[in-house]
Amino acid sequence: MKFSHSLAIIALLGSQTHGFQLSPSMATMQSRSVSSLSASVAEGSSMETSLMRQQSPPSPPDMQAYSNGFKTVFNEVSCSLSTPTEGTLPTDLIGTYYKSGPAMFSAGSLPPPKNSLVKPKQPPVPDGEDMSRMVLHPFEGDGAVLAMTFHGHDNIETGEDNADEAADTVDTKGKVTTRFRYVRTNAFNNERKKGKKLYTGMESTRSNDSSGSVGNDLSLPFYRHHLLNGLNKLRKNTSNSRAVYFGKRLLTMWAGGLPYKVDALALSTDGRSQLGGIIKREDNAMSSSAVIDSKRNRILFYGIDEQASGSTLNIYEFNSKFQPIKENDGAVQLELPGLALVYDFGVTENYCVFVQPQLKVNGMQYMLNKEPGKSATLESESALLHIVARPGNKDAGGMKTIEIPFDGMPEANLQIINSYESEDGTIIFDALRSADSGGGSKSSTQWPWASTLGDFQNMSSKKSLWRYEVNPKKGLVSKDCISQDQLYFGVINSNTSAQKHRYIYAAAGAMGEGVAPPQGITKFDVDTGARESWFPE
Numbered sequence: 001m002k003f004s005h006s007l008a009i010i011a012l013l014g015s016q017t018h019g020f021q022l023s024p025s026m027a028t029m030q031s032r033s034v035s036s037l038s039a040s041v042a043e044g045s046s047m048e049t050s051l052m053r054q055q056s057p058p059s060p061p062d063m064q065a066y067s068n069g070f071k072t073v074f075n076e077v078s079c080s081l082s083t084p085t086e087g088t089l090p091t092d093l094i095g096t097y098y099k100s101g102p103a104m105f106s107a108g109s110l111p112p113p114k115n116s117l118v119k120p121k122q123p124p125v126p127d128g129e130d131m132s133r134m135v136l137h138p139f140e141g142d143g144a145v146l147a148m149t150f151h152g153h154d155n156i157e158t159g160e161d162n163a164d165e166a167a168d169t170v171d172t173k174g175k176v177t178t179r180f181r182y183v184r185t186n187a188f189n190n191e192r193k194k195g196k197k198l199y200t201g202m203e204s205t206r207s208n209d210s211s212g213s214v215g216n217d218l219s220l221p222f223y224r225h226h227l228l229n230g231l232n233k234l235r236k237n238t239s240n241s242r243a244v245y246f247g248k249r250l251l252t253m254w255a256g257g258l259p260y261k262v263d264a265l266a267l268s269t270d271g272r273s274q275l276g277g278i279i280k281r282e283d284n285a286m287s288s289s290a291v292i293d294s295k296r297n298r299i300l301f302y303g304i305d306e307q308a309s310g311s312t313l314n315i316y317e318f319n320s321k322f323q324p325i326k327e328n329d330g331a332v333q334l335e336l337p338g339l340a341l342v343y344d345f346g347v348t349e350n351y352c353v354f355v356q357p358q359l360k361v362n363g364m365q366y367m368l369n370k371e372p373g374k375s376a377t378l379e380s381e382s383a384l385l386h387i388v389a390r391p392g393n394k395d396a397g398g399m400k401t402i403e404i405p406f407d408g409m410p411e412a413n414l415q416i417i418n419s420y421e422s423e424d425g426t427i428i429f430d431a432l433r434s435a436d437s438g439g440g441s442k443s444s445t446q447w448p449w450a451s452t453l454g455d456f457q458n459m460s461s462k463k464s465l466w467r468y469e470v471n472p473k474k475g476l477v478s479k480d481c482i483s484q485d486q487l488y489f490g491v492i493n494s495n496t497s498a499q500k501h502r503y504i505y506a507a508a509g510a511m512g513e514g515v516a517p518p519q520g521i522t523k524f525d526v527d528t529g530a531r532e533s534w535f536p537e
Contacts, residue, residue: 120195
């Protein structure tokens with residue numbers, strides 16, 4: 001397997017599904033803290049200039065390159081030592097990068113082990129050969145984890161006493177060790193044994209055009225799971241949304257079900273995780289979001305058990321050893337109004353921040369089938385901002401709700417990049433918003449997706465970068481658009497998570513403000529508004 005230098009940089013800066021594991025030879029640092037490379041490309045350094053040089057985006061977008069990402073990976077990689085095909089890796093890049101995402105779009109296309117008692121009736125087939133096995137949206141694809149271990153450029157120490165050992169040691173200087181494996185979720189194993197698609201609960205929603213480009217957004221849909229709670233055949237946990245490494249644990253996440261535990265070295269799946277027992281039931285819902293408090297070295301999760309009449313929010317907080325904090329046993333529970341489809345949150349020193357879009361629930365459809373595309377539609381109304389005291393706060397679980405002024409665009413599918421408290425108590429957070437792109441004609445939900453720019457635009461929402469400022473005492477929220485560029489999956493230097501930040505990094509569309517697939521990287525200075533971009537040549 002060959003490895004591209006540009007891929008390394010895109011992986012480090014352009015994805016939201018990541019974590020860093022440092023090698024034993026370096027000083028111990030916390031999960032999602034950074035090595036000397038990632039620090040240097042975040043809050044200002046000499047390396048930053050060379051990596052983030054200004055380049056013009058390709059015109060037109062390379063749709064072939066983008067659509068190649070929606071092809072089933074039929075072969076896993078247990079271990080492969082690779083070298084760059086172009087250039088060299090930075091000498092101080094040492095650590096492991098984890099990325100998760102959907103990778104199997106033709107259901108059941110990885111044969112079970114040879115010693116399996118159950119043999120699939122149908123063998124694996126190439127994408128598109130049997131359309132009954134193809135998922136109707138990339139988000140329904142089974143999740144897999146890619147791990148890249150960067151070894152740096154340190155020489156192997158040798159001497160008379162360890163000459164024999166050194167002779168058997170592989171030279172990894174300037175190289176990358178790659179692993180790739182599917183997450184063995186229950187749903188993955190079931191379809192693998194049968195050799196066919198078994199979970200079809202979301203297909204009506206994926207085929208429904210009435211939700212616009214936000215509901216079935218190609219890169220990250222607003223409708224992410226079936227609304228029937230618990231463990232069932234309609235809600236397929238693909239564990240394909242995010243990889244989180246913290247406290248020497250690797251988890252893969254999905255909005256609507258429990259995370260899965262994955263071995264950080266071999267990428268083998270250890271089963272569903274109830275986070276050490278803090279999640280009381282296996283059928284409790286969890287989000288795909290996790291936020292690290294970089295100052296206290298803690299990690300927070302949340303889950304929402306959704307009901308049309310009211311939803312239950314659970315917030316969990318863990319210390320650096322991945323143990324629930326002592327205060328309130330690391331958890332708080334509270335009620336949210338109505339059907340709360342909330343997929344991201346922000347964390348400040350004292351609070352968790354949630355934005356709940358207003359939904360109109362069709363009571364009959366919700367009672368009969370709970371299909372999200374038929375049961376819930378976005379309302380053109382003010383969203384609700386919930387400010388909740390963290391489990392470690394003296395007012396833990398206390399909530400203040402403020403309406404966000406409506407500007408004609410629902411606050412649905414909000415991707416919160418970072419949040420923090422200023423000295424005067426103002427809560428500030430930056431987020432990517434999604435709006436119906438008005439792409440025009442109905443696009444096909446059949447594979448292949450996004451083979452043309454028109455198909456992509458019909459299935460994709462218009463993105464923009466916004467800053468929100470909240471005055472909790474006065475109950476006021478203001479918001480300003482700080483960039484109309486088509487950006488995806490914004491991140492910051494993780495050393496500033498839950499603290500004031502200056503730079504935002506995001507995958508960038510290839511047509512500036514136009515709706516186009518992500519094919520480059522943008523670094524945005526929120527203080528000055530300056531922007532630097534990098535695109536493949």
